[in-house]
Amino acid sequence: MITFDEVCKQYPDGTTAVDGLSLDVPSGSLTVFVGPSGCGKTTSLRMINRMIEPTSGRIMLGGQDVLTRDAHHLRRGIGYVIQHAGLFPHRTVIDNVATVPRLLGASRREARSRAAELLERVGLGSEFAKRYPSQLSGGQQQRVGVARALAADPPVLLMDEPFSAVDPVVRKDLQQELLRLQSEISKTIVLVTHDIDEAITLGDRVAVMRPGGTLAQYAAPAELLTEPADDFVAEFLGLDRGVRLLSFFGANGLPLRTDIVVSHSRHEQLPAAHSGEWVLVTDDDDRPLGWLDGAASGDGTSLGSATLHSIGHGYTPETDSLRAALDSAVLSPSGHAVALDGDRRVLGVISQEDLAQQIRNAHLHSSRKAAP
Numbered sequence: 001m002i003t004f005d006e007v008c009k010q011y012p013d014g015t016t017a018v019d020g021l022s023l024d025v026p027s028g029s030l031t032v033f034v035g036p037s038g039c040g041k042t043t044s045l046r047m048i049n050r051m052i053e054p055t056s057g058r059i060m061l062g063g064q065d066v067l068t069r070d071a072h073h074l075r076r077g078i079g080y081v082i083q084h085a086g087l088f089p090h091r092t093v094i095d096n097v098a099t100v101p102r103l104l105g106a107s108r109r110e111a112r113s114r115a116a117e118l119l120e121r122v123g124l125g126s127e128f129a130k131r132y133p134s135q136l137s138g139g140q141q142q143r144v145g146v147a148r149a150l151a152a153d154p155p156v157l158l159m160d161e162p163f164s165a166v167d168p169v170v171r172k173d174l175q176q177e178l179l180r181l182q183s184e185i186s187k188t189i190v191l192v193t194h195d196i197d198e199a200i201t202l203g204d205r206v207a208v209m210r211p212g213g214t215l216a217q218y219a220a221p222a223e224l225l226t227e228p229a230d231d232f233v234a235e236f237l238g239l240d241r242g243v244r245l246l247s248f249f250g251a252n253g254l255p256l257r258t259d260i261v262v263s264h265s266r267h268e269q270l271p272a273a274h275s276g277e278w279v280l281v282t283d284d285d286d287r288p289l290g291w292l293d294g295a296a297s298g299d300g301t302s303l304g305s306a307t308l309h310s311i312g313h314g315y316t317p318e319t320d321s322l323r324a325a326l327d328s329a330v331l332s333p334s335g336h337a338v339a340l341d342g343d344r345r346v347l348g349v350i351s352q353e354d355l356a357q358q359i360r361n362a363h364l365h366s367s368r369k370a371a372p
């Protein structure tokens, strides 16, 4: 556990970077510090490993004030990842990572084998080991940075805007990688970002800081989205916070219709009962072929030659959220989301209207749960 206890930091020029910060970062959790530029996120992070020292207040790590710890010894237990990975440009990838175990006394061979294992763990195969950092993409360099930070097997990992120098697609990949890695290694991670979406995706808990270095709210992402503490937090979360909240509700158990799903193998023509409405046409294996606009086609239309419209991405009830189901319905020409199993077989469909009702139920249920 890391505890900030009334921590303040004033720089010599009089700037107050952090003002009365008190919060607990539970062991094994991923906590995100988020807020607009200049609100004291980096200063707060660097006070954990004593790169910056507080003006007043205390930071406790494992029950001990970090200021009472030898700085080098303290940092050995704290991995640190920064924006541009901060790799040694003249060392190969494997040597960048092996440097840390070497410093800790491992033989060259042991250090390299540990480094290779860590590179594998962050998704970089052996073909990257001999390259230099400049021969890697930004995202690959960030992975090496994470592998190096993990090389001493530190219980704590500090990450300062680790993914902000890479493009949005790579960034999403790296975020998912970090979540996967964290599920395996369960470190105590403190991550700084100015991107609220990143904070909500990654954080078990999110500390929203405001200009002047004070804490606006510290809560789990779903709680932030449901009950922002004030207008500053609500505004920082953005206008689509209701839709983002849907990411926290599973799409399992939604009532699905199968009466407007028509199998190609059982019907050669659009049955009369369906003329006038959209039907989903499937193949012999229940895989979706596309939506047929019954109103435009009329009964008796041959299913084999009808014009079908794409179902889009559909959603998988077991693994997707209500947000994915809603997205699927909004993008569908028929206004229905298609539920697919893991083999992309059709389980049924749900309309936007039915989904809206389910969303209202989910919100109601969550606010009842939140009530004392």
Ligand SMILES: Nc1ncnc2c1ncn2[C@@H]1O[C@H](COP(=O)(O)OP(=O)(O)OP(=O)(O)O)[C@@H](O)[C@H]1O
Pocket: 011, 012, 013, 015, 016, 017, 035, 036, 037, 038, 039, 040, 041, 042, 043, 044, 194
């Ligand atoms: N060495 C320093 N001397 C004086 N003021 C500083 C120093 N370092 C940071 N500051 C100021 O302290 C405040 C907090 O800075 P900090 O870097 O912690 O913010 P941040 O939230 O991480 O910002 P960003 O998102 O832009 O990186 C800012 O106003 C900054 O200008």
